[in-house]
Amino acid sequence: MAVMAWGSWFGKPAAQGAASSADPTSSAKTSSGKAARSGNDTREVIESIAFAFILAFILRTFLAEAFVIPTGSMAPTLYGRCKEVTCSQCKHRFAIGASDELDRASGRLEMRIETATCPNCRFENDIKDRPVFNGDRILVNKWTYELGNPSRWDVVVFKFPEEPETNYIKRLVGLPGEMLRVWRGDVYVRPGSEGEYKIARKDDPDKQRAIQQPVYDDTEAPRVLLDAGWPERWQSVDPPAGDISPADWKEDPAGWSADRSARSFKLSGAAAGEGKWLRYRHYVPSAEAWFQAVAGNPMIFPPKAELIADFCAYNHYAPNGGQRDLPDPFWVGDISVEGRFRLGPVKDGAADGQVVIELTRGVRVYQCVIQPDGFLSLRMSDELAGDEEFRNIARSKSAVNTAGSFTLQFANVDQRLCVWVNGRLVEFDSETTYAPPALYGPQPRDLSPVGIYAKGREVDVQELRIFRDIYYRADRDSSDGLAYPDPVTSTDEYSRYNLGKLAALLSDPIAWGAEYEAHAFAAEFPPLGDDEYFMMGDNSPRSQDARQWSNTRGADRRHAVPRSALVGKAFSIFWPHGVPFMNDGKGYAPLPFFYHQVKSGDNPKVENYPRFSIPFYPQWWRWTRIR
Helix, strand or coil: CEEEECCCCCCCCCCCCCCCCCCCCCCCCCHHHHHHHHHHHHHHHHHHHHHHHHHHHHHHHHHEEEEECCCCCCCCCCCCCEEEEECCCCCCEEEEECHHHECCCCCCECCCEEEEECCCCCCEEECCCCCCECCCEEEEECCHHHHCCCCCCCEEEEEECCEEEEEEEEEEEECCCEEEEEECEEEEEEECCCCCCEECCCCCHHHHHHCCEEEEEHHHCCHHHHHCCCCCCEEEEECCCCCCCHHHCEECCCCCEEECCCCEEEECHHHHHHCEEEEECCECCCHHHHHHHHCCCCCCCCCCECCCECCCHHHCEEECCCCCCCCCCCECCCEEEEEEEEEEEECCCCCCCCEEEEEEECCEEEEEEECCCCCEEEEEECCCCCHHHEEEEEEECCCCCCCCEEEEEEEEECCEEEEEECCEECCECCCCECCCCCCCCCCHHHHCCEEEEECCEEEEEEEEEEEECCCECCCCCCCCCCCCCCHHHCCCHHHHHHHHHHHHCCCCHHHHHHHHHHHCCCEEECCCCCCEEEEECCCHHHCCCCCCCCCCCCCCCCCCEEHHHEEEEEEEEEECCCEECCCCCCCECCCHHHECCECCCCCCCCCCCECCCECEECCHHHCCECC
16 A cells, blocks of 8 residues: 655744833834844744744654555555445444545546445445545654664555655564465464464554454344344354254253343343353345345345355445455454453352353364353363363453453454453463464354353343454465465456355355365465565455565565665554534535546546535544554
8 A cells, every 4th residue: 555645744833032022211213123123023933934844854854754545455454545334224334445436547536436335234335425535644653663673563654665756554564584474364474494384463462453353243233134034143042962063053042031122132040040052143144135125025035154254344345336346255263252241140059150252263162261250261172072171271360350241352363362351451370372273174163153151140241243353365476486376366267256156155164165275375475684574454355565566676575675665653543534514424515626536538437526525523533543
């Protein structure tokens, strides 16, 4: 993603000197005295202006500079030119990229984005006339790397090696001397050409949490679709006898009770004494299902639970009623769940009184257990083993205050388990990382990858949300003489077919795994030099980053960014776009220069609309530090 400088960060002008008071003993002043003071005042003004420009130049050159994000390769961390959408069905708010509406060479309007798909309920929203916004404005520290070394996962502005006059912004992934592998959605590194690849996880779990992407928010359930007969994703279920996947468990009316209006779930009475499961199944509505629901017709499309995939709402839009982008068919096993819990006292005679939050990933199950004494424990199953074969990993160093309600998030990302309580990372008595299993592919139980179990105490749960990690695609350029190692993700027709075929198998994990293994390979990149870095975008399906750069300059390592090209570390969004109000949230564009210039000629002339509207108020909740 190229970034554009947005002017300087001006310092405060120098003080103007105190005004002189008149001599009380004199009632008149000579003309020469007035001229002298006038000359001094003029000189002071000129000196102040000159000093302000010099100070601004120094700040911009050595300390900080502002940039505008034009495109969406760092979405959803940073927005490029975009539209913000509130889904008309579930009220989920999301952004979609709109930089493709403009011709990159001229900046003129050449097409219109008409619809966008909600990531929460998959309804296709009409957004043609929604306001469009310029990208985020960010501040970049230019002195950070003068005093210290860049760190992995920093968001960095740098000079694009192929076009040094162009600034790019990406996330720093590879460090000097490292060899990188992009494999099955994760980034692995090793020191040079020898040794073992290790996953490049975020050292700061809060950074990992900040860049996770939404999968489903139960507080924003699509009422129209559910009323038409589409199943709820969270249901009380009963595990039958035998080795049957949670995806096939049947609804249990004697288990958790659901308040579908308040979007809350409660385990009480005899059920709390027996122990019951509440599980999530990933039911993704199709366009046909939505058509039936909106038309008021009976639901004739049988729902099938699917694997959680790398669907990125920012990229899912249809231009001028045409074909939307390639599908997002890659299974993401790195997920997290968040909910607000209220726990009753442990029942008399209960053996444990535990509450278990469970995440599955392939052949393993990972659990966070709230113990009766308020301590948390983490445990995991052996591969394809039963519940009785869980082994403990770690225990929290202090008890969680379970009086009243509290928010808990449990994450399994980058081969590490993390827990946050009321937004604070829980500290455990031992490492919560683990070695990956020998078998990688998804299993049938990944159709129901999240569960909550309670026994021996009453439990209320609400505000349930599921998130996923970024899935890094194994794309690369072939200019270094190597073929695309992952034909599933390239853009020719053969790969388009494979993408569609893979997406069609998301409801059959075993078949999906077989198809994926038949086509997907790791993308590996030669070791970086002693002063070189590897950059990637958060929006992996639509990021033109070090994976795909060409090599017209004939560099030894086309994917490398030299340290001399680093401009600085992005540290803050200081002016996200404003939010227009009045006129149904669109504002007004009263003057002609508020509109786009429309490209004509080879492309058909498109209907114009405002590029800027007034009045608006600041989007203050996105004035945040960049993680």
